[in-house]
Amino acid sequence: MLGEMHDILHEFPNLEETIKQLHEKDPEFARLMDQHDTLDNEIRELEELNQPIDDLEMEEMKKRRALFKDQIYQYLRANK
Secondary structure: OOOOOOOHHHHOHHHHHHHHHHHHHOHHHHHHHHHHHHHHHHHHHHHHOOOOOOHHHHHHHHHHHHHHHHHHHHHHHHOO
């Protein structure tokens, strides 16, 4: 949806404590989470400001965001 929050804490609110701990202690997790959230912010800004961008490029950005989310979820499952 347009302008909807997809940052990791919003995506997995029930895992907030695990997310915060991993972000502090695991550099790879922190890198993935930061990349995901940066990309999410970029997508949301483009949507909200109705910036001209090719539909294919926007879809590719959203696919990358989903890939980051999948990788992060795997980390979270392994570290519950």
